[in-house]
Amino acid sequence: MLRKLMLSAGLALALSTPAFAADASHAAMAGMSHATVSGEGSGEVKSVDAAKRSVTIAHGPIVSLQWPGMTMPFAVAKDVDLSPAKPGAKVSFTVEKQADGSFAIVKLAAAK
Ligand SMILES: [Cu+2]
Numbered sequence: 622m623l624r625k626l627m628l629s630a631g632l633a634l635a636l637s638t639p640a641f642a643a644d645a646s647h648a649a650m651a652g653m654s655h656a657t658v659s660g661e662g663s664g665e666v667k668s669v670d671a672a673k674r675s676v677t678i679a680h681g682p683i684v685s686l687q688w689p690g691m692t693m694p695f696a697v698a699k700d701v702d703l704s705p706a707k708p709g710a711k712v713s714f715t716v717e718k719q720a721d722g723s724f725a726i727v728k729l730a731a732a733k
Pocket residue numbers: 680688689690691692693
């Protein structure tokens with residue numbers, strides 16, 4: 622009798638747990654798709670390809686994205702003025718995750 626009770630309790634738990642897990646992951650997914658993933662960085666412009674709207678920056682760590690400092694090319698969003706991006710210039714910038722998962726610079730300014 623006790624054994625039978627424990628079995629049915631176990632079954633009830635097994636049945637209810639996946640439903641809770643599915644709810645939790647759906648909530649997390651919904652939260653992710655609505656959140657803007659972005660970070661602020663600064664560094665030195667190494668090269669600029671204006672035609673491709675690509676700027677290579679030796680940047681310091683971007684804490685909110687957990688990126689270490691590195692030199693890398695960035696795509697620059699269409700409405701961003703590229704004029705602060707000259708080789709050797711110090712800039713500050715904001716990168717934002719795009720729908721395709723890549724990151725693009727959405728704000729760019731000469732570093733103060
Ligand atoms: Cu980087």
